[in-house]
Amino acid sequence: MARISVAQRRELLFAAAVRVLARDGLSALSTRAIVAEAEMSLASFHYAYASREELLGDIVASVVGGEREAGLAGVLGEAATPEEAVRRALATYLDLVRADPGREQGMFELTQHALRTPALARLASEQYQRYHEVAAELLDHLATRFDRRWDSPTADLARLVVALTDGLTLSWLADRDDAAAERLAALAAEAVLTHLEEA
Amino acid sequence: MARISVAQRRELLFAAAVRVLARDGLSALSTRAIVAEAEMSLASFHYAYASREELLGDIVASVVGGEREAGLAGVLGEAATPEEAVRRALATYLDLVRADPGREQGMFELTQHALRTPALARLASEQYQRYHEVAAELLDHLATRFDRRWDSPTADLARLVVALTDGLTLSWLADRDDAAAERLAALAAEAVLTHLEEA
DNA sequence: GTCTATAATGAGATAGAC
DNA sequence: GTCTATCTCATTATAGAC
Missing domain, CATH: 1.10.10 (Arc Repressor Mutant, subunit A)
Known part of the structure; x- marks a missing residue:
């Protein structure tokens, strides 16, 4: 070599x-x-x-970077209304999962492993903290762009968004029901949009 | 012996x-x-x-029984309003997770493993189907008990409930932030209750 | 039916030749 | 720097004595 x-x-x-x-x-x-x-x-x-553990740590750490999740911001830029933006962001996320199911599943497996491994537990927490940050930034960006406001702290709503995407992912991974997942994505978008009000 | x-x-x-x-x-x-x-x-x-795999199958299958999830029905019986019922059911679920985090995490690990294992993949699907059934029954029961109706098929709302509980669980497991998890549970309850209307 | 002993395999990690 | 060969350990599963 x-x-x-x-x-x-x-x-x-x-x-x-x-x-x-x-x-x-x-x-x-x-x-x-x-x-x-x-x-x-x-x-x-x-x-x-x-060691193998060191490489696993690298992979978990790379997820913390979160470039992919941040990439959803692009979707928001193209929407004409905030409602459309949220719906399309979640639909796009679902497409991402469907395009590479193994990747998503691998991330879940890795997070679970990290939570069980003292040396990696901190990384798992940071990973979710990063998810929450990215989601909060998206929500803030959306409110600013369309001159609206959220009726709850975006930190809290961000946690709701992450929970919904996790749940959406696990749901589709479990039964691969595309139609049901799309309806769930629509309900998830609605759950978030409930908290959007006039400025 | x-x-x-x-x-x-x-x-x-x-x-x-x-x-x-x-x-x-x-x-x-x-x-x-x-x-x-x-x-x-x-x-x-x-x-x-x-084999070891046979026992793992038994464990996954036992989850399909879902007695524990069905046990949440008891919580609904004690509530005075449907709003209180949903909020308390989710809060009780969160308490259950906090009381035995390892159990929940183990269930996630097992589901992921089952999804990767051809011989067990069907069981994982059935597990989620069972979750959805139990959630749908709870929603139907709630509407009947308080003489209200849901604005969407309970099958779809059940999927939302399961996604929210999964997301709630993963969120708390990742950072063990009790206060944040309680706020998330409240938002989750609200997301479901949005779909409850007069009969 | 229950046990000890062992086979057979695959794992992470390393020594030492080149 | 890179490789082959090997060490050491843990795993699932089974053979065979009792």
Whole structure:
């Protein structure tokens, strides 16, 4: 194998691990499965990462970045009304889940694992804190853009949004009922919009 | 060890497995951990159960029974108004989660595992179908008892209720913020009650 | 029916040759 | 820096004595 830097090797292993996690689940995310996916030798893994746990920490931490969730802001920009914005944001989120179910499931598995692992528990909390922050920013942005206001603290409503998206995700993952999930997304949008009032 | 029937041995192993799952998580739910908890020999496990996977199936199936969720119906009976009933049901649910967080987390871990395991995937779907049924029954019961009606099919609203309880659970498990979870439970109750109208 | 002992497998991690 | 070979441990499952 060519001589590549530790940093790049970590990136390759990280990307391979994310693919394995999405495809086969956390229980199949062994160091051997990861190096097979990255087409490396087992020893190369431990040259780049001290342990499997360290790489798992990296993946959880990457979720904290939350670029993907923040990407939903783009959807808001295109809407003509706040009602349409919220509905489309949730519909788009559902599309994201359906496009890559394994990824979402892998994230859940990883969060559950992190909550059980003392060394990673803090990361799991930060992950949800980040979710809440992103959701709150979206809500604030929406109110500003359409000159409206929320009848409750956006921090609280953000928690509602995250709970609804989590619930929506688990619901669809469990039975893959597209029509039911779309109706649920509509009800979820309505639940949020109830709290939007004139400025 | 005394000679006990296979049926009873299965019950003892089952109960021990549930305790280990709640306390240490799914990844620690090895046959060895189970027999240690049940104070049996390893071979006794395989005398009662053909495999570890078979016992996991039993646990998932037991959730489908859903006695605990159905138990929330009792809360509804004591309320004076439908608003109070929904609020108290969600608050009681949250209390249940807080009283035994490991149990809830174990259930999530098990559901995720079932969804990844072809032999158990059907059970996971049935588990959520059962959740939806129980929630729909509660909603119907509530409307009848207070002579009101729901503005959407109770099947759809039931899905909303389950999504909200799942989201509420994950939210509290992630950061254990009691005050925030109570505010979320109140918002969740409101989201459901929005759909209640006069008969 | 119940046990001890062991097989068979797969895991994370490392030593040491190159 | 990278590899092969190996160590050590934990796992599920079973064979066979009692």
